[in-house]
Amino acid sequence: MRGIYMSRYVLLMIIFLLPLRAFGAEELRLKHERSLYADDKGVGMNQPEGVACGNDRLVVADTGNGRLVLYTIQGGEFQGGTEIRVAQVSYPTRIVRSSKGDLLVLDAKQRKIARLSADGAFKEYVELSGLPVEGMVIPAGISLGGSDTLYLLDIAGSRVLVFSDDGKFQRQIVLPKDYGFITDIAADQKGTVFLIDSVHAVVYSTTKDPAVFLRITEKLKDDMSFPSNIAVDDKGLLYISDQNSGNIIVINQDGTIRRLLSMGWKEGALRYPAQLCVTTNGDLFVADRANSRIQKFTPLK
């Protein structure tokens, strides 16, 4: 009889503990905190595609208006919303911020990367010279890793170009052979590079070998429709904007995949999201392109 009671106990334990295993402590949820619609003069954003963030500043690539908008963050509150118009940048689509505060802006029309000061003054175009194979470079994405190393996704050359913070070419990493189409790049502080393949919905990384891209996910077509942008936080969590579904996909280091948010017009919902940015506090900013706004989400654990 005692044996039978024990078996029942074990069975009940298994039944009740299974859900806890499936939805572990690492479960991430996002809470919508704020949406930004306009600059300090009330001029609305127009299909912004880029966003760069920090705990003190937020810069938006307001693509449709051909400008940047700079906000300062104090005590969690957004201030300013200063328009930055630079003649050298006409169609900003991606933006990243260096540790010194400089802004690197990808101009999709000119297919150049402009370096701007923290206040938005134009400094120079990043010079793409000293490359092992010459030819036209067409940047589709940029990311900054540790020591402000610049990683540039060159779709014309099917490679990632790596430049030191002073602009010197360091090395190149050839794109994986079996890719469908790579649309964005993210690098972490250790120099691991991640790529998102929109066509196959696959994430590649240099985790195992810094010189080679290997798949770190299977084809995630059931989870993503047409992923377009990728970001990585300082804990190694990957954030992917799934353009056609309006979802944000979060991939944990152990490979756990979570689909967050949904398509829609209401605040907290997204339509054709583009660049993502995560602060060291874990706040997520999304360029909500078709809704012409930037949305801020905070993590709930």
Added chain:
Amino acid sequence: MTLRTGIFIAALAAIGLCFAPQVPAAKAAKAATAAKTEKPAGQNGENKFNLKPGARQKVCLTCHPLFEDLMKKPFVHTPLKNPGCIACHSPHASNFPKQLSAAAGSICLTCHPGILPKNARSTHKAALDGKCVQCHDQHASDNKHNLRKAGNELCYDCHKDKAETIRNAKFKHVPVEKGCVNCHSPHASPNAAALLKSEAPELCKGCHDTNKPFFIKQHSNMPVANSKCTQCHNAHGSNKAGLIYDTVHKPFASKMCNQCHEGATSPKPLALKKKGFELCRGCHSNVVNDMFAKNRLHWPVVGKDGCLNCHNPHASAQQGLLKAAPVQLCGTCHADTIQRQEKSTTKHPPIKEGMCTACHAPHASDNVFLAVNASTVELCGSCHDYMKHSTHPIGEKIIDKRNKNLIVQCLSCHRSHGTEFKKMIPFGTVSELCTQCHIQYQR
């Protein structure tokens, strides 16, 4: 696990096995075997069911007389001759339509188990779906293999577009005329896609000797013996001599291979002179310059193989030397969008008809989604003329109540590639849609 638990689990498994339903196909095989071994009533006294003479077939014909004529046809399905109808039909009752002994999709495999090899590279959908009777008459036919129609006419019933190409082609391919099965395996192919008996060029080399001087001369001395013939030739027939696809790239038509390739006298004759779009820029500089003047490039134009991602450089059955029909071609990358349209309750004609370029610029555009017009209202209005005179207020001056940065336009209420709801709206009901903005009417 204790001994007692083990015995209990084993007992459960044994009971389960006893009550497990028999596989229908196995049942059918059993019936057929039994029927073969059983002798008619009265013969040697071995008929344990005491069946009437002809119970397996002739008795059936008393109620099903039409089959009597059918069985006079030259090709009668072997099991129908012997043992008779009961080879496939259960005489008393069945769980399957037409009193079949097993499901229609699996009953044929009882006797024809090797029709679909396990590692087939391509399979005929009809065979895969178990729709054998789509091509074969299960009882009798005038044609060999019990085929419903003779020769290519059978295939043309479904493959209408191919039939049209073959019938209308000015230059015919003789093996096709003689029969599709000269190149295609009807059920499955372990070797190649599209049910081909083997891949090109091996299949083609079965008839065409690539070492013949005529062959070499026709190919401008270029070493094409191992190239895929179907990149340039339409195996089903063409209006161009040499079965070249109907749309031909000018340098190819004039045999000026070295405009793009290193040339026949080079150590690498097939090598391209430049990579990607840079090669095409030589002649199509206007197209490339226009592209680079736009805000947004379609990435395939500059990535991987450049123009060749979408265009065939030699010849094509499609206009603009496209590699495939637009829906198929665009769908190779934008599969989710094409699928959305396929699942959509309301079909948007331009997508259904493969006119992706009616709304999207394939190379570059100043607008998001590579739209051909910055204004969605104008773009949709090019087909939906009524919008300009009677519609919900739309346009630059009408602000979307949900978001002050948005104007009310067609995509405020519709998704152009479709939704699961009627009229391509993103909500289940019209009232749900309207009350997104007109919140005072929300219930």
